Amino acid sequence: MLDLISIIIQLVEVEFPPGARVAYETGAREASVQQQLWVIRGRIDVTLGDQRYELHKGDCLAMRLGQPLLFSNPASVPAHYIVAICDGQAAGGTGNT
Numbered sequence: 658m659l660d661l662i663s664i665i666i667q668l669v670e671v672e673f674p675p676g677a678r679v680a681y682e683t684g685a686r687e688a689s690v691q692q693q694l695w696v697i698r699g700r701i702d703v704t705l706g707d708q709r710y711e712l713h714k715g716d717c718l719a720m721r722l723g724q725p726l727l728f729s730n731p732a733s734v735p736a737h738y739i740v741a742i743c744d745g746q747a748a749g750g751t752g753n754t
Contacts, residue, residue, distance in 0.1 A: 665744045673701060673736040678729040681722075690722040691743045699736030702729045712738075 694703065695717045703710045706724035720726075730736045 667742045667744075669740050669742070671738050671740060673699070673728070673730045673738065675730055675733050675735060678727065680728075681726040689744075691719065692722055693717060693719045693741045693743075695739045695741075697737040697739060699734055699738075700730065700732045701736045701738060702731060703727070704729075 704727040
């Protein structure tokens, strides 16, 4: 018998003001949380742990959360993006059939 998987996906549309910065101090998590960001308009800089990504219109970035995360808009115009957050954990992952 296959293990069941419980997955929750949240979609959020964001209008990010010019000069804005938002930081999340994330640490180790029991469940795997993944996030994917798709830039619709403007520019967003994303820093995940020690890695920095410069995203522009049409760019997409997938990441697993569990490190400090910083979003910033260094531009003089708003940025518009969609973020998908997927929180999935195998149910009954003991290997029992």
